[in-house]
Amino acid sequence: MAKVKYYYDSENLAYRKIKTKKRWKFGFAALFLVASALFGSLIFVLLLNTPYFDTPKDRLLIRENDNLKLNYAVLDKRMDQLDNVIEAIEERDNNLYRTYFNTAPIPEEERKSGFSGEDRYAALQGYDNTQLVLNTTKRVDVLTKELAIQSKSLDYILKLAKAKNKLLSAIPAIQPVMNENLKRMASGFGYRTDPFTKARKMHKGMDFTAKQGTPIFATGDGVVAQADNRASGYGNHIVLRHGYGYETLYGHLSKYNVKAGQRVKRGDIIGYVGSTGRSEGPHLHYEVHKDGKVVNPLNFYYGNISAVEYVAISKLANQENQSLD
Missing domain, CATH: 2.70.70.10 (Glucose Permease (Domain IIA))
Structure with a gap:
């Protein structure tokens, strides 16, 4: 039962009931509803940002992230295969071609060196999978540099081969009379x-x-x-x-x-x-x-x-x- 409130009427020397107007009642009710809605929205937002509740968008991002990791793993295996192929070419280059033409081999540290300067990878920092992306990018850079060095080396070997052919043609190698x-x-x-x-x-x-x-x-x-x-x-x-x-x-x-x-x-x-x-x-x-x-x-x-x-x-x-x- 709602409490009845009174006020003292000094003119008539008597207590009278306080009568609440209907519009005030509606105003209080509306204010309560608005406050409740705001509070509920705040709680909803807080719940969405907890790890216990995933939205469809979150689940999509998680799936895309897993696919990304899988793709990087496949790329890593392919780079392993490419690395093996390049190593085989480098071995022939150093131990066969350059030995034949009496030319010094290319040092291993020169072939395998990456690119200097941390600023090169600054844009890859600060992400959830930074280390994965960073390692893969560095491997790609090393392989790219190896290919560039090997390409230049083969160009040089080709020049040596042409010079060797000229030398072999120049040597007086037959009898002057049959x-x-x-x-x-x-x-x-x-x-x-x-x-x-x-x-x-x-x-x-x-x-x-x-x-x-x-x-x-x-x-x-x-x-x-x-x-x-x-x-x-x-x-x-x-x-x-x-x-x-x-x-x-x-x-x-x-x-x-x-x-x-x-x-x-x-x-x-x-x-x-x-x-x-x-x-x-x-x-x-x-x-x-x-x-x-x-x-x-x-x-x-x-x-x-x-x-x-x-x-x-x-x-x-x-x-x-x-x-x-």
Whole structure:
């Protein structure tokens, strides 16, 4: 039962009942309802932010986060496979290609180094999965750098291979006169009897006897440095500069098939056998020079003769007989 309230009427000297107006009652009721609604909303918001209640949006985010972790795990496995492939290429690069071309290997620390500076990854900090994303990003950076280094290394190996091919083409590796055109191998490299003075002196090349006009071949790729008769004793002669320190000389020619400044390939006909200059008969005097020093041409005949032919020529060349020039 609601309490009845009174007030004292001083004019009439009596107590009278306090009558509440209806609009006040409605106002109090409305205020109560509004306060209750606000309180309920506050409680609802607080409950939503507790870990005990998940909204559909929260569940969606959780599922997306789990998928993200799974995708990163799959990516990590693929990077492991890629890492194994790169390691195999790097091993061949260091231990096969660079060994073959006599080039220093790339240090492991240079290949595996990442990128310096923490600011590079500052944007990845402060998230729930920061460490996962950070580790994966760093691995991708390292793999990217490894691929870049390996790509440059293979470009360098390709240049070395091309240079190696040029070197192999430049080496005087064949006989200057074909075996079927030879009468005999008259004299080899070393001390021989001079045909004119009969004194024992150094013979700086090899003498190949053949018919006048027999073709003479360039023994390696090069440029014709000389094609004249201005060198004492050699008569008509040709000097080829092959590069890499190699030069060859072809003496006593009957005529030339090239001129100074002309480029030639191994196997090109550069002249013909003769007996010009200080010579006792038709033959080719052939010399090989390496870094300014005369060397034994016999060491270079591996491009067009068999092992049996090489042994036979070697026996003849090493006999101390009389040279033809």
